[in-house]
Amino acid sequence: MSVIAYREALNQAMSEEMERDERVFLMGEEVAEYDGAYKVSQGMLARFGPRRIIDTPISEEGFCGMGIGAAMVGLRPIVEFMTFSFSLVAIDQIVNNAANMRYMSGGQFAVPIVFRGSSGMAGCLAATHSHRLEAWYAHIPGLTVVMPATPADAKGLLKSAIRSDDPVIFIEHEVLYGDKGEVPDGEHLVPIGKAEIKRAGSDVTLITYSRSLKATMAAAETLAGEGIDAEVIDIRTIRPLDLDTLLESVGKTHRAVIVEEDWPYCGLGAGISDRIMQKAFDELDAPIRRVTTKDAPIPYNRALEASMLPSVDRVVAQVRDVMYSRL
Amino acid sequence: MSQATTEAKPVVSKNQAVGWLRQMLLIRRFEEQSYKLYQMGGKIGGFCHLYSGQEPVAVGSIGVLREDDYVITAYRDHGHALARGMGANEAMAELLGRYTGCSKGKGGSMHFFDAEKGFLGGHAIVGSHIPLAAGVAFASKYQNKDSVCICYFGDGAMNQGSLHEAFNMASLWKLPVIYVVENNMMSMGTQLHRHSCLMDLTVRCGTAYGIPGYSIDANDIELVATTTRECAARARAGEGPSFIEMKTYRYRGHSMSDPAKYRTKEELEDAKARDPIVAYEHILKDRGWIDDEAIERMHDEIKAEVEESIKFAEESEQTPPEALYQDVTVAHHIPQE
Ligand SMILES: Cc1ncc(C[n+]2csc(CCOP(=O)(O)OP(=O)(O)O)c2C)c(N)n1
Ligand SMILES: [Mg+2]
Numbered sequence: 001m002s003v004i005a006y007r008e009a010l011n012q013a014m015s016e017e018m019e020r021d022e023r024v025f026l027m028g029e030e031v032a033e034y035d036g037a038y039k040v041s042q043g044m045l046a047r048f049g050p051r052r053i054i055d056t057p058i059s060e061e062g063f064c065g066m067g068i069g070a071a072m073v074g075l076r077p078i079v080e081f082m083t084f085s086f087s088l089v090a091i092d093q094i095v096n097n098a099a100n101m102r103y104m105s106g107g108q109f110a111v112p113i114v115f116r117g118s119s120g121m122a123g124c125l126a127a128t129h130s131h132r133l134e135a136w137y138a139h140i141p142g143l144t145v146v147m148p149a150t151p152a153d154a155k156g157l158l159k160s161a162i163r164s165d166d167p168v169i170f171i172e173h174e175v176l177y178g179d180k181g182e183v184p185d186g187e188h189l190v191p192i193g194k195a196e197i198k199r200a201g202s203d204v205t206l207i208t209y210s211r212s213l214k215a216t217m218a219a220a221e222t223l224a225g226e227g228i229d230a231e232v233i234d235i236r237t238i239r240p241l242d243l244d245t246l247l248e249s250v251g252k253t254h255r256a257v258i259v260e261e262d263w264p265y266c267g268l269g270a271g272i273s274d275r276i277m278q279k280a281f282d283e284l285d286a287p288i289r290r291v292t293t294k295d296a297p298i299p300y301n302r303a304l305e306a307s308m309l310p311s312v313d314r315v316v317a318q319v320r321d322v323m324y325s326r327l
Numbered sequence: 328m329s330q331a332t333t334e335a336k337p338v339v340s341k342n343q344a345v346g347w348l349r350q351m352l353l354i355r356r357f358e359e360q361s362y363k364l365y366q367m368g369g370k371i372g373g374f375c376h377l378y379s380g381q382e383p384v385a386v387g388s389i390g391v392l393r394e395d396d397y398v399i400t401a402y403r404d405h406g407h408a409l410a411r412g413m414g415a416n417e418a419m420a421e422l423l424g425r426y427t428g429c430s431k432g433k434g435g436s437m438h439f440f441d442a443e444k445g446f447l448g449g450h451a452i453v454g455s456h457i458p459l460a461a462g463v464a465f466a467s468k469y470q471n472k473d474s475v476c477i478c479y480f481g482d483g484a485m486n487q488g489s490l491h492e493a494f495n496m497a498s499l500w501k502l503p504v505i506y507v508v509e510n511n512m513m514s515m516g517t518q519l520h521r522h523s524c525l526m527d528l529t530v531r532c533g534t535a536y537g538i539p540g541y542s543i544d545a546n547d548i549e550l551v552a553t554t555t556r557e558c559a560a561r562a563r564a565g566e567g568p569s570f571i572e573m574k575t576y577r578y579r580g581h582s583m584s585d586p587a588k589y590r591t592k593e594e595l596e597d598a599k600a601r602d603p604i605v606a607y608e609h610i611l612k613d614r615g616w617i618d619d620e621a622i623e624r625m626h627d628e629i630k631a632e633v634e635e636s637i638k639f640a641e642e643s644e645q646t647p648p649e650a651l652y653q654d655v656t657v658a659h660h661i662p663q664e
Contacts (some may be wrong), residue, residue: 033589034516057486057522058453058514089452089487124372124424126435128451265663295662296655300435301424301646302372308651 001184005042007177009151010116013158014041014078016186018048020124021076024162025052027063028080028117037082038118038177042227064090064115068097068167072111076162081117084171085131090301098167099142112165116158120211120261121298121305122174130298130305132262137169138239138271144168144192145238149213151181154234156190163191173211195242197249204319205249207272208259209235212310216259219315227322247280254285255322259310264292282288285321291315338549339374339390341616347390347548348611349625351382351604354406356633357415358579361405361422364637365583371422374451375436378406380578383603385410387551387572388477392559395472397445397463399456400479401438403577404449407479411446414438415636425643431654432646447476454480454487457506461493464502464568475503475562477555483514485532486522493575494568498536501567505558508532508572509545516589533570539639545573546603 026063030037030261032045032055045053056063056197061254067077088093101109103125121130137145144166148154161168198213199220208216213234220230231249235242242318250256256276258269269290276288294308337344337391358377358492365371381403389398389410400407408418413429421428422436430440437451447463450456460478467474484490485508494562496606508528512519512660533540539561543550555565558569576598580587587595652660 030516033521037515055517055521057517058483059486061488062486086452087490091456122373124435125374126433126438126451128438129374158544246662267357292664294651295664296651296660297433299433299646299651300373300421300438301432301650302644304424304432304648304651307648 001182002162003180004151005177005182006151006154006172006179006181007038008157009183010034010040010158010172011042011044012183013155013162015044015047017159017162018052019088021264023074023076024078025054025075026078026080027056027067029053029056029058029082031055036080038174040177041080046100052235060086060090061093063316064093065097067113068093070099071111072101072109076112078114078116078162081115083129083174083213084117084133085121087115087117087133088131091155094137094143094169095140096168099140102166103142110165111167114158114161114168114170116170116172118174120173120175121293121309124300124302124305125298126300131231132293133266134171134238135262135266135271138226138268142167143239146192146236147171147210147238148236149176149210149234151179152183152188152301153190155183156188157192158183160189160192171210175211188301190236193237193240193242195233195235195237197231197245198234199230199232201229201253203229203253204231204255204257204322205246205253206230206232206257206259206319207235207246208232208237210261212259212261215310215312216315219312219319222312223319228319230319238268241275241277243279246272246276248274250280251283254283254286256288257291257315257318257322258288259291261293261310265295267292286324289318289322291318337614338553339455343390344611347386347619348604348607349408349629350386350618351548351607352625352629353415353632354386354409356629357380357409357418357636358405360633360637362579364422366593371436372424373435373437374402374582376403376423376582377540377577377579378403380598381509381511381545381575382406382479383548383551383607384479384545384573384575385588386513387548388507388555392475392477392550395445395474397447397474397476399460399463401453401456401481401484402449402451403481403656404437404439408439408441408446408449411441411444413441413444413446415632416639417441419636420640423640423643424646425640426646426650427639427643431650433650433654452620454484454489457484457487458493459475459489460504460506461497461502464497464504464562465500469501473503473563475505475559477505477507479509481514482508482510482512482519482528483517483522485528490532494532494536494538497568498538501565503562504568505555505562506532506568506570507576508570510572511577513576513577513581513589516585518589528572529570536584538568538570538574540570542572543574544641546601546606548603548607595646
C-alpha cells in the first residue's frame with residue numbers, strides 16, 4: 001500500500017500493463033514529450049520510448065479511428081483525450097466503429113481499446129470545455145463506461161479496462177487528478193461492473209460516482225448529525241450498471257437519491273432511477289430524487305458555475321424530502 | 328507572391344499606421360496585465376491564451392477590412408477582438424466574469440463575441456470555427472454582398488478534418504473567405520515538424536485545394552496588410568478563398584499553466600529581440616511619422632486605458648444568478664429539471 005495521487009495511480013496502471021503486454025501502447029495529444037496535459041503520462045516516454053508513447057497532431061477523429069483499426073488486428077491501444085469534451089470530434093469513430101464492430105461482424109472482430117481522459121466541470125472552462133458525456137456513452141450498447149472516484153479505483157479499474165476485450169470509455173475527472181489516497185502496489189484489479197458501498201447506512205441510499213462522491217459523502221456526514229443514516233454507493237462502472245448492489249441497498253433503506261454532475265433530462269440518473277423502479281417499486285417509500293447540474297450550458301462566471309453543481313446542501317435537501325415520513 | 332515590404336514603401340497613410348502601432352501596443356499591454364491578474368489568483372479563471380508577440384497578424388489584417396466584413400478566430404482571441412474595435416472595458420470585464428463583459432461573463436477568455444463589430448467569436452474547440460467561416464462567406468455570396476470573412480487559426484488546427492472539408496467547399500463554391508494560419512510553429516507543446524507532414528503549409532492548405540497560398544513574415548505588419556488586401560479584393564471579385572501562412576511567434580506559454588519546457592530561453596530571447604512592435608516604432612520614426620515624445624505619450628495613454636478597463640471590470644456587477652437561464656433559447660428557457 002502506498003499513498004499516491006489519482007494521476008499517479010493512472011500512470012501506474014498504464015505502465016504496469018505496458019510492462020505486462022507488448023501490445024499495449026498510449027497515443028494522444030501531448031502524452032509523450034509534454035508528459036501529458038495533466039501529467040498523467042509523466043515519465044512514460046522516457047520509460048517506454050516513442051514507439052509506444054505517441055504524440056499525435058490535434059486529429060481526434062483520425063487517431064481514434066487509427067486506434068480502433070489497430071485494435072481490430074490485435075493491438076491494445078490506450079487513446080488519451082486531453083478532455084472528453086474533445087471526444088465529440090471523434091464520436092462517429094467511437095459510436096459507429098468501436099461500439100458496433102463486434103456485433104456487426106457477427107463476433108469476428110473485437111476492439112480492445114481504452115479511450116481515457118479528463119472530463120467534467122473543472123472551473124471557469126465554460127460551455128465547450130466542461131462536458132460530462134457519461135450518459136451519451138452509457139447510451140450505446142457495445143461500450144463499457146467506467147468512472148473512478150478514488151486513486152485506488154483509478155488504478156484498479158484502468159488495469160481491468162486495458163485487459164478488457166471490448167472498447168472501454170474510461171472517464172477521469174479534472175478536479176480529482178491531485179487527490180491522494182491509498183493504492184495497493186502491483187497487481188491491483190478492480191472488476192468492471194461492480195459498485196462499492198462507501199458508507200453503510202440504513203435510512204436512505206445515496207447513489208453517485210466520480211467527483212460527486214465527495215459532496216455525497218459530506219452530505220452523509222451532515223445527515224448523520226441530524227440522525228439520518230445514509231448509505232453511500234459509488235457505482236464506479238456506469239455501463240454495465242451493478243443493479244444488484246443498488247437493489248439490495250434500496251431493499252434495506254426504501255429510499256434513494258442519485259447525485260450526478262450531469263444535466264438532468266435524459267441523464268444517467270434518469271436511467272438508473274428507471275431500472276430501480278422496474279425492479280423495486282414496491283420497496284420504495286418515496287419517489288427517487290435526483291441532484292444534478294442545472295439545465296443550462298456551463299457559464300464561465302465562477303459563482304454561476306458553482307451554483308449549478310450538486311452541493312452538500314442540495315443533496316441534504318433532497319434526502320430530507322425523501323425522508324418526509326421521518327421528519 | 329506578395330512583393331510589398333514595410334521597408335520598401337509605405338502602403339498605408341500616416342494616420343492608419345500610427346493607429347496600428349497604437350492597437351498593437353494596446354493588445355500587448357492588455358495581455359500582459361491579464362497575465363498579472365491571472366497570476367494574482369482568482370480574478371481570471373480557466374484557460375487563458377495570450378497573444379503577445381502575434382499582434383501584427385490581427386492588427387495588420389483586420390486593419391484593411393471594411394466594417395461590413397466578418398472576423399472569426401480560435402480561443403487565443405483577445406487580440407483579434409481588440410483589433411476589431413472591441414473596447415478594452417468589455418474585454419477585461421469578460422475575463423473577470425462580469426455581466427458587462429462582451430459575452431456577459433458567460434464565455435470567458437476563449438469565447439469573446441461582438442456582433443456589432445462583426446466579430447463572430449472566439450472558438451475553443453480546435454478547428455471547429457473553420458467551417459463557420461465558410462458558412463459566413465456563403466451567406467455573403469448568397470445575398471449578393473461583397474463582404475468577406477477572415478478566419479484565423481493556429482498551425483495545430485490544420486490537422487483537424489473540419490479544415491479540410493471546409494477548404495474544399497470554400498474553393499469549390501468560390502466563397503469569399505480569407506483563411507489565415509497563425510504559424511507560431513507550436514501546437515501547444517508540439518513543434519510544427521512533429522505535427523505536420525509538410526513544412527510548406529501553402530502546399531498542404533492551398534495547392535491541395537486549388538486555393539492561392541501565401542507565406543509571409545507576419546512581423547512585417549504592412550506586408551500582412553498588403554497581402555490581406557489582395558486576398559480581400561479577390562474574394563470581393565468573386566474569385567474565391569485565399570490561404571495565408573503568417574509566420575509569427577508567441578511569447579507566453581500556450582496557456583497559463585504551461586511551463587514551456589519545449590523551447591529554450593535563447594529561442595524566446597531571440598524572438599523578443601525581433602519584436603514586431605518595437606520594429607514598427609522604428610519604421611514610423613524613420614519615416615518621420617512619429618517621434619519619441621509621441622510614442623511615450625502613446626504608452627502612457629494605453630497604460631491608463633488598460634488600468635481603466637481593470638477598474639471598470641472590477642467595479643462591474645458579477646453575472647447574476649438569474650443569468651444562468653438567460654439566452655439559452657430565444658423563447659423563455661424551460662429548464663428540463
Ligand atoms: C478538438 C480539440 N482538441 C484539443 C484541444 C486542446 N487544445 C487547445 S489549443 C491546442 C493547441 C492548438 O495549437 P494551434 O492550433 O497551433 O494554436 P495556437 O495555440 O498556437 O494559437 C490544443 C491541443 C481543443 N481545444 N480542441
Ligand atoms: Mg500554433
